[in-house]
Amino acid sequence: MNDRQGSDREPEPKVDAMAIVGTLLAGPLCWGGIGWLADWLTDRATPLFLPIGILLGLGGSIYLVWRRLPKH
Structure with a gap:
């Protein structure tokens, strides 16, 4: 029997700040590049x-970050 309180709950997932920043930068850069290419073509x-x-x-990147964040 475990006497520690709160041990029955699963550990909270950690939020990776660099993954969030990378996702927020990669979306506009990639799709902006595709848009620039379409304008050029x-x-x-x-x-x-x-x-x-x-x-x-x-x-899209804001949506992906929102979906990855842990729910409280």
Whole structure:
């Protein structure tokens, strides 16, 4: 029999700050790069797909970080 209190609960998962920062940076960079490539391939004078890609990448990376965080 274990006398320590709280030993029946599972340990809380740790949050890796570098993984969060990396995810938040990688999404806009990757999707922004895809948007830039789409602008370059379509020979646009003003960028259209670049800001769309950056916003989609940021939204996706925020969603991924939110899903990975432990629930309390």
